[in-house]
Amino acid sequence: MQDIFIISDNITSPIGLTTAENFASLTKNVSGVTLHNDLNLSDQPFYASLFDHAHEFISNHNTFTRFEQLLIASITGALKNSGIDCADNKTVLIISSTKGNISLLETNEFDPALKKRIAMHTSAKMVADYFGFSNQPLVVSSACISGLLGIITGKRLIQSGLYENVVIAGADIISKFILSGFESFQAISPEPCKPFDTNRKGINLGEGAGTVILSSQKKHAKGIQLMGVAVGNDANHISAPSRTGEELGFVIKTALRNSAFTAADIDLISAHGTATLYNDEMEAKAITTAGLQSVPANSLKGYYGHTLGAAGLIESIISIKSLKENLVLPTMGFEQMGLESPIHINNTLAHIPLQNCLKTASGFGGCNAAIIFSKK
Amino acid sequence: MSIKNHITASCAISKGAVYKNGEPVFANPDADLTGFLLSVYQYLTLNYVRFYKMDNLSKLGWLASEILLKDSFHAEKYRPEETGILLTNSNSSLDTDLKYVQTIRDIPSPSVFVYTLPNIMIGEICIRNHFKGETALFVFERFDALFMEQYVNNLMNNGILQACICGWVELLENKYKAVLFLVEKKANEQTNIFTAQNMIKLFQIENI
Incomplete structure (x- = not known):
């Protein structure tokens, strides 16, 4: 099996437009989650981490929707100084999203033109063409694991020998469609979310994009390896x-087995930690089942909300930054252990030597997904 | 890649007709979509109450998986984690998205909202068959047999899966098409080698 490395990344979120800006915000305990009164999204006030309406992701964006602009902004950031040639026939783009351009349904009459415009393969092709990718882009849409599944798909494609470089970008824009759906499930927290806490009341939604670039090229071997x-x-x-x-x-x-690791090799867990009653309990049980209950774990949902198709990417990128900086971030919103099977929820900014996450x-x-990153 | 895998069964549902391993097994060309899906369910003489809760995309994918696996899949050969599902389509869950948007104007419906993700049909097939292996849903403009061949062979030949259900399940308003393949390592009497070419042949079956 070929070794695969993460050679570049970007996070575009309400708390920063680069990975460095995002990480700096997190270390200063800055959250994007605030109270919103926006009748276009919900009849009631709600907490979420959203971009300012006036924020322009890219200039000259006439042909692109906000979803596509957000992807383009993040991919542009990741490509900068990466040495990746998008036109290379060994390079491919993967887009991860749960709902893509779904907001167009709220404001437009449904007709054949809208059907084509709303399709995720249309967005992927437009974004791929913007950067000059010569290969057809792929679209992964598997609910809240989409971001991690994009990285996993990238690994599979490189190991099957089809490509040497894979650019994986995930994004979702919060629309009334999405917010009302989670509200109908009574899954939205009436306050900033509290992952793993005894008083957790559900999720906050969030907007953002994350991009990672994978490569099998040996010149990147001193960095972060995808294990x-x-x-499942x-x-x-x-x-x-x-x-x-x-x-x-x-x-x-x-x-763990595919990394030739045991539980003792893991130094940090970046959990999904949505702050719903059932998700957090299930995750804690799973982490315990795997023998990882004493490993420092955090959830970043208190900073970003649940960014859906971007979540796996944004949170992976922050984990990688944590490995590089030997810095474990706290779990914003967590105060009091609220788990039947307690795990080690980290709630302070901690300098710890880190190797594997x-x-x-x-x-x-x-659906469930897991990925291990290792510092080489 | 030198290791060959095999299409040990296939199922196609399109234009009011159902095919198993390339042969027509059921047709109800005059029914509307709802009536047609129900008639396929009745043809299978099953008692599975979850079926009635599903959206049309899940019904279509689930029915295709039932016909695909019936008499062809021997669950005892595999652990739950060894069977996976890789599905593709063009319009994601747009059929149900359109219905959910209508409910927002009145009272948003959680039972409709849950089906506004295309991978839910994969979850339905997993629940029915206790499949716990790798699953994914990819959105393509049209069925990409070559991608499917390469991606599934990689999963099968690297020990990630021992059996895989893969294919195309697309439904929007009254247009629909499902074509599923059961991919296994060992050949049987129905076997076609798992190649893009053989998938395309079975994919175009309703045109024959």
């Missing part, structure tokens, strides 16, 4: 996580 990955399904329920966490636990153990995600449809 074992795994994907609960086969239990379409909108509720497994009660036992056994399936996510299995996925974590598979990722586990990133997990779970989503509707019963």
